[in-house]
Amino acid sequence: MIEGLPHKVITDHYVKNTQLRFRMVTDHNGTIYKLTQKAHSSKGQAPITTIYLQESEYKLLNIFDSVSVEKIRYIRNYGDFVLGIDKYSKGNDEIWLAEIEFNSDEEMKNFIPPFTYLDEVTDDTNYNGFTLAQRFAAVDKR
Numbered sequence: 165m166i167e168g169l170p171h172k173v174i175t176d177h178y179v180k181n182t183q184l185r186f187r188m189v190t191d192h193n194g195t196i197y198k199l200t201q202k203a204h205s206s207k208g209q210a211p212i213t214t215i216y217l218q219e220s221e222y223k224l225l226n227i228f229d230s231v232s233v234e235k236i237r238y239i240r241n242y243g244d245f246v247l248g249i250d251k252y253s254k255g256n257d258e259i260w261l262a263e264i265e266f267n268s269d270e271e272m273k274n275f276i277p278p279f280t281y282l283d284e285v286t287d288d289t290n291y292n293g294f295t296l297a298q299r300f301a302a303v304d305k306r
Contacts, residue, residue, distance in 0.1 A: 166249070169238040174250075175302075177230040178294045185293065186226040197222035202293070233297035242278050252300045259300075261291065 170191070177186040187198045197217040217225070238249040248263040262281065266272040285291040 166238050169240055169249075171236055171238045173234065174237050175232065175234045176293060176297060177226055177232045178297045179228045179230045182228075184228075186222060186230070188222065195219070199225065231294065231297040232302045233300050234302050235300075240278075245275070247278075252296055254300045257300070259296075261285070 172189050172191040174190075175188045179185065183201050183203060185200050185202070187200060189196050189198070197219055199215045199217055199222075201213045203211045233252070236251045238251070240247045240249060245264050245266075250261045250263065252259045252261075262277070262279075264275065266275065289295060
């Protein structure tokens with residue numbers, strides 16, 4: 165299922181005690197840099213604000229106390245949707261998560277995934293970005 169799918173390498177730096185993260189995304193097209201605020205939410209909804217940065221801005225601003233993690237995101241089209249399938253790993257610890265963005269609550273309620281899964285973890289704080297970064301941390305900065 166994963167072999168041959170397009171993928172990106174994503175490095176996230178979650179700034180401690182904030183809702184901010186710096187993200188570097190690298191794929192066959194090059195690298196992009198972002199500063200993102202993902203507001204806490206319920207029921208799978210999280211307002212997101214993103215500012216795209218130049219590499220020099222990313223390096224200048226990404227100086228805060230943060231937890232860093234790298235993951236591989238595989239991309240799979242499924243009908244009108246795009247699935248992001250993330251692979252986190254560190255040593256023998258590995259986890260796969262699928263993520264889909266919906267345009268409405270109705271779309272989300274009616275969606276039938278193209279694969280079986282073990283758990284729905286949308287509202288489980290053990291699987292939010294910062295918690296996963298702590299679990300699979302590449303390096304704690306500063």
